[in-house]
Amino acid sequence: MDYKAVEEIVRRAGRMIKEAYLSSDSVQHKEGDANFVTSYDVAIQKFLIDELHGIVPEAAFFGEEETEGNTREKELDGLCFLIDPIDGTTNFMFRYNYSCVSVGLAYARKMIAGFVYNPYVDEMFTAVRGEGAYLNGNRIHMPDSTLEDGIASFGCARYNDPNTDLLFRVVQEMFNRSLAVRCGGSAALDLCRVAAGASVVYLEMKLNPYDYAAASIIIEEAGGVITQIDGSKITLDQPCSILGAAPKAAGEVRDMIECIYSSTDDEEKLRR
Incomplete structure (x- = not known):
């Protein structure tokens, strides 16, 4: 698995968030109070599915938005990417600058890798099972605090x-x-x-x-x-x-x- 290639795709998706220009017709309501989806949520998920499929063609996709290629929870037994194209959509809508791209990879219903990127401050959190967690390439380990x-x-x-x-x-x-x-x-x-x-x-x-x-x-x-x-x-x-x-x-x-x-x-x- 080329995890560096996955990370680069997630970074490119993050740049789409940072460079976005939202107009009034870019936002739609989803089911539930104060639940929104923007045209960028959909476009970024499509981009992620297309690009990730290119490097891991055997993987399924469980994404938040209803786009082509999204099999949701139906195919978790093999390799499956779990995607939130913009986690923090309301923040994104109001230029709160605290949103991210979140892409996890599971195999047989267990997480094996994760990538979370905040493009506003260029923070890339990554982890691969058994290899530690990293922030911008530097190992992180939390203290056991109360x-x-x-x-x-x-x-x-x-x-x-x-x-x-x-x-x-x-x-x-x-x-x-x-x-x-x-x-x-x-x-x-x-x-x-x-x-x-x-x-x-x-x-x-x-x-x-x-x-x-x-x-x-x-x-x-x-x-x-x-x-x-x-x-x-x-x-x-x-x-x-x-x-x-x-x-x-x-x-x-x-x-x-x-x-x-x-x-x-x-x-x-x-x-x-």
Whole structure:
């Protein structure tokens, strides 16, 4: 596998984000509140599928947007790229400059490589199973920090609104125990910031596999853990909750969530 060629394709896709010019007719609504797709989301996914197919013709593709060549979760048993062409579309629409291209590669339903690129600051996070995690070619390894040692981060989206009230109860508790709380608007980038040691934890109640696939292996190769909020394995064929963190912080947040669950009697609902 020519991972350098994959990385270069992801970089080229990132340049498409940075050079984009959005007009009012470039944005369309998708199902759910405040859920958008732009013409660039579609164009970049088409570009990625075409280019990646050229170097890995046997691979399937599970992308966010409905484009030609996207087999979604139907072909995860072999090689499969999981693609979010613009993670942080709302940020992109408002020139918030915190969006990325996220491309993960799975084999037999297990992640084997990940590439997350923020073109605005030229940050390329990469990982290959068993070979470590890197930021712009430099090895990264997160310290095993506790909540009180660092920044806690989280994500939420109005189109994934179930459990929002309980999420913010957890965020309030993280705020009380950590140095600060952040919400960046790009799950892939926020997870990679955990891998790089900039945050100690990232929490979100519901994400799709292409949102976290690439970042999941980057976190693991950097010495962190990524699970669902109840500690079970993440899924690649359907949405799930996400807790990515340094090992000590992950344990603290799971204990915190369990305590909140027990006081609300909504445990089963939150785990969906």
